Amino acid sequence: MSDMLSDEQVRQFIANGFIEIRSELPADFHEIVVEELERCMKSEMSGLGDNLVPRIPILQQLLDSPKLNTALQSLLGPEFVWAPHRFPHNSEPLEAENREQAFDPFHNGPAMGRGSRSGSGWHQDGHSKGARGRWHTVRAINVFYFPQDVPLEMGPTRLLAGTHFYATLRDISKGQVVFKEQRAGSLILAHFDLGHAGSPNRTDHSRYMLKFVALRASNPCSPLWDNREPNWTEPRKLLTTDRIPYAWNSVWNWLRNEPRPSGLPVPPRSELPNLLDELKSRENATRLEAMYKLASMGEDAVSPLLSRLLECGGKNRHESPASDSPGYYAMAKDPDERRFTQRQFVPEDSAIALGAIGSPAIPALVELLSHSDPWIRLNAAYAMGDIGTSVPSDVVDEIAKLLDDPLDCVVRVALDALCYLPHFGSSTVARIHRLLVNDREDWKHPAMGPRRKGAIWTIQNHVRFVAVLALLARSRNELPPNGVEEALIAALDENTGYTPAIACQALEAIGSKTALRACVNYLSTRRWDAVTISGHTERLKAMDMA
Secondary structure, eight states: TTTBBBBHHHHHHHHSSSSEEEEEOOOHHHHHHHHHHHHHIIIISSOOGGGEEEHHHHHEEEEEEHHHHHHHHHOOOTOOEEEEEEEEEEOOOOGGTTTTTOOOOTTOOOOTTTTOOOOSOOOOOOTTOOOOOOOOSSEEEEEEOSSSBOOOGGGGEEEEEEEGOOOOOSOOGGEEEEEBOTTTTTTEEEEOOOOEOOBBBBBBSSSEEEEEEEEESSSOSOOOOEEEEEEEEOOOOOOOOSSOOHHHHHHHHHHEEEEEEEEOOOOGGGHHHHOOOOOOOOHHHHHHHHHHHHTTTTTHHHHHHHHHHTTTTTTTTTOOOOOTSSGGGTTOOOOOOBBOOOOOOOOOOOHHHHHHOGGGGHHHHHHTTTTTOOOOOOOHHHHHHHHHGGGGHHHHHEEEEEEEOOOHHHHHHHHHHHOOOOOOOHHHHHHHHHHSOOOOGOOOSSSSSSSTTTSBBBHHHHHHHHHHHHHHHHHEEEOOOHEEEEHHHTTTTEEEEEEEHHHHHHHHHOOOOHHHHHHHHHHHHHHOOOOOOOOOOHHHHHHHHH
């Protein structure tokens, strides 16, 4: 297939954290999108938020476009799904007196024009509707779409190449900044954890960037790009200042469904103490390369990594910091600190390394699932999720027992792991079903930030959203066990739009008459009466998009 990504593009994505492609839709399409954004955002409402596509329906043509879909399938698998979250990031013109000031693309948090919804501070996105984990492997992708030409003075999105492997953005350098103009129809496919930021707009016109999120729904089975070379080599177009071939090689092998610690020389056992010391380095590249060199040592590294993980217990890291704390955004003063927050879960480096080792780490991780410290339990579950389908079914059942844990953080991380352990059985389905229908009074308080930032979501809403993502993975894996369809239909009663949206996709995949009827009944009362796109009918017909 001509639109398949090449080895070079996949290597760029792994090392830099993003690639750029063209949508190949006609120029008129992008012009219509800009006109509709102008009308909707400035004339009719204060913001579109997650209703972006229902309000501007032709955007579905972009999401269905072969070029974009083939690229995403290369990185996320053939069964990837679109998350319910999508958002228009606008950068409004600066006041005239501020436009002449020099702009340093490395600047953290420059002033933006009034009404801008594009955050200008360097940040890694958080799964704030579920507090899902940070994964080095490719689990979610941000799709940044530019419907208009965006010269530098209009403020294109800035990226920090290579930071998708970082637990924190404290150790970043100017050399990682990617700040370049974009043409109408450009698409950036970025690893979900890549650091990025908006930029000030020094023109007279609004700048738009539309963000969509695509999610992996199955583990890799084979390379899905134009894979000509089996071994990892550094991409020709390397934009990050880091050199971490052991980390890159591990993700490359994972995408090819090959053993992750293979293809590069295994360090001698005498290097263990030195690598464990480097695991404490405050330099991200040093720490990351040590992590994956340890993983390449396989069974020899399991015991020391296990000891390192256990040293992190007893520090209450499972308790989410307040939303006004730097730790909430994985920016605590201590760069070694990893936390569970209502925004995301940042696992311990030792847990990531154990997950990358794979099967040899499973017996040790099983023991940790019943550890008295919640932080140890959820790191063990995370590592199991990263190991994936090679985890035996009886061990998956042990992970599923964490769904009965009294702490929501443990339940959420276990559910997130189950998204990548989709061979769970009917007993796990029953546990998930109970989470979807049984109310927990202690989970009904706000899950994130002050109300103006979305506090109407509760802990229970978060848990149920990740629960239905686990059911989605199970519904697409093989013949679903008893109870999956009933649990998904129950999820349609959840009072947020996200959980039922994912449930509908899972029910569609099941495809039974009762599943499809439930979807139709749910959606028929939630139709969006989109205003006709006035003046564009003939242009759409000419593009064969009416």
